[in-house]
Amino acid sequence: MDVTLIIDSLNDAQRQAVTAPSQAMLVLAGAGSGKTRVLVHRIAWQIQVEDIPAHSILAVTFTNKAAKEMRSRVESLLNMSTQSLWIGTFHGIAHRLLRRHTKQAKLPDTFQVMDSSDQLRVIKRLINTLNLDDSKWPAREAQWYINAQKDEGIRARHMLDTADLHQRQMLRIYKAYEEICDRSGLVDFAELLLRAHELLRDNQDILDFYQQRFRQVHVDEFQDTNTIQYAWLRLLTDGKDNLFVVGDDDQSIYGWRGAKIENLYSFQKHYPNHQVIKLEQNYRSTGTILKAANTIIANNTGRMGKELWTATGEGEPCSLYAAFNEQDEAYFVVERIRTWINEGGLRSDAAILYRSNAQSRQFEEKLMATATPYKVYGGLRFFDRAEIKNALAYLRLMSNRNDDASFERIINTPTRGIGAKAIDDIRCIARDQSLSLWASAIVLINQRTMTARATNALIGFLELIKELTTQAPDLELYEKVKFVIEKSGLIELYQKEKMDKGEEKVENLEELVNAARLFDFDRENEEGMGELDMFLTHAALESGDNQGDDFDDCVQLMTIHSAKGLEFKLVFLVGMEENLFPSQQSVDDVGRLEEERRLCYVGMTRAMQHLYLTYAESRRLYGRESYPRPSRFLREIPSELIQEVRVRATINHPVTPIQIKNSSLQTIGSYKLGQRVSHAKFGEGVVLQIEGSGAQERVQINFKTAGVKWLMLAYANLEVLQG
DNA sequence: TTGTTCCAGCTTTTT
């Protein structure tokens, strides 16, 4: 048997992890140390060398992208198809289990997955029906509360009633929410995990079956698992010591959404026979970048301990640029990128990483102004668009009439004369008699309490859905979708909508038809799902790759969070300022501050060749001018690893504001304090303060009409007035 | 039903 292909390309630590005998194993894999490689080769090793059938292997990831990549890499390494190999996301695998055992999971056969925006809508509605003041009990908070409970494995019935009003109210909402979901056959993301856990926990036969089936269980990004995910993994591998996890405590950046870094420690306790392997050789970044990142992360406490190194040399120092303001920051970054491109670099090798999405704007403006193609990640995804969700709601209602979320979404979309009053009445009946909205609508019609017009409108809606259902079965999936969007009047609705907005929506609907046409349906799926249900699940569970178009050569703009797992030759980590990064909300709490530091570590380790860190001395924030301090993380980098960038070569003799204040006659350049000047846009004003020198020189001016402003002297084009 | 106005909020995100 030829195993060279599997192990030859690995370093010692990687090979050790890949070829170790079956046992509990924790691979602490630093950034860029070949984490996925180890996972892929491990699976290949087990199939080819240890003769474990692909069918007996489970691999769990967090994103569909990671799952897809892992499968295709295993396939190309083994040069075979791996259909029977279970690789998927936690949610995808959980869903699969629930579909296979709907009865034991106490779910209707027609159950559907609801995404977070569906969930929020349901909760919003519910808060209204409970007659709660939604300003006092925001739906967002309730949603957060419910998901947090589920992530911990806690059902409403497990919770004790308390005297605390807030707690009581939340519990009440949680209870009512569970009822609606059960009645509608709807399962939210957290519910998938919780129910999959309960399924195994409460059904010994099912648990036995899967414990025997899965001889090996692999987990990617283990530091991101939450309580219920880890509990589920433990059930599956109970007493078998066959859990192989890969993770990095230093890259745990999702604590705020329930990820428990502690699971890494618990793992060591729960699997006493485990082996730990550290992957510390980095194949991505220069030595300097790694050193800087290592030093920063060393400030965190309670680490498992790990230091990245590289065999490929030091590289150049990290660059630090102190911008005057956010405009200048963007200007600088874009100029550097243009230079990079002019020198033959690819646009797609350059990335601008920021802490919060709002920061992207000024970079976009500058990129647009210089006609540099760019792509912002993290916007609305395809299946999240309102018009798509509307179309899907019709399809979902056809598949399951009890789907209240979908019912409510489209009962009057497009408008068909069913007003708030009628919908309210339906909701009342639903609440009082514990019926689905569909059933309640029928009750309402039979009551004959509404006006003839409203009754007819409602009958019309129910008939429409019935008609769609009866006429659709013989059609191909894409024909069904097409039929639905036409017959429902959705296409017409958006065609009438004015201008390009509506046009875009029509195009998106056409794209949905296309997606249905291309949908790869596995007729022999063991879950026995129909094509439509499968498509709907696909839409909920894989909300569409972030716009695709990886082929275009674009500058990459994204948050540091979304950059995790990616790498770029040229990285700009922008907005390195206190209260922005680390964020305002994190600075008072050691735990959260350490997570910010890990985020910084993640950001820096994205860079392969060049790392630029920038901050602005002045930034408009919430409409107010702020003068932030440079981020503490900057101070944590040894100064010999950093080179300060000056726009033009100038002699830097720092001028402290105190000196300026003390001498009202101090002259810097051609300006002095109290000097009257005129600006093309802001008009006449008086110089209040002067800071910096050369190209960085900036002046604070009190304009007669425009107020006090800081201006960059190099760009301001001030005219000196006499007197 | 649509357009306007008002008001809160203002990290990070996948499933």
Add this chain to the structure above:
DNA sequence: GCTGGAACAA
């Protein structure tokens, strides 16, 4: 200070 959502008026 801007944005998106909800309330309200016409």
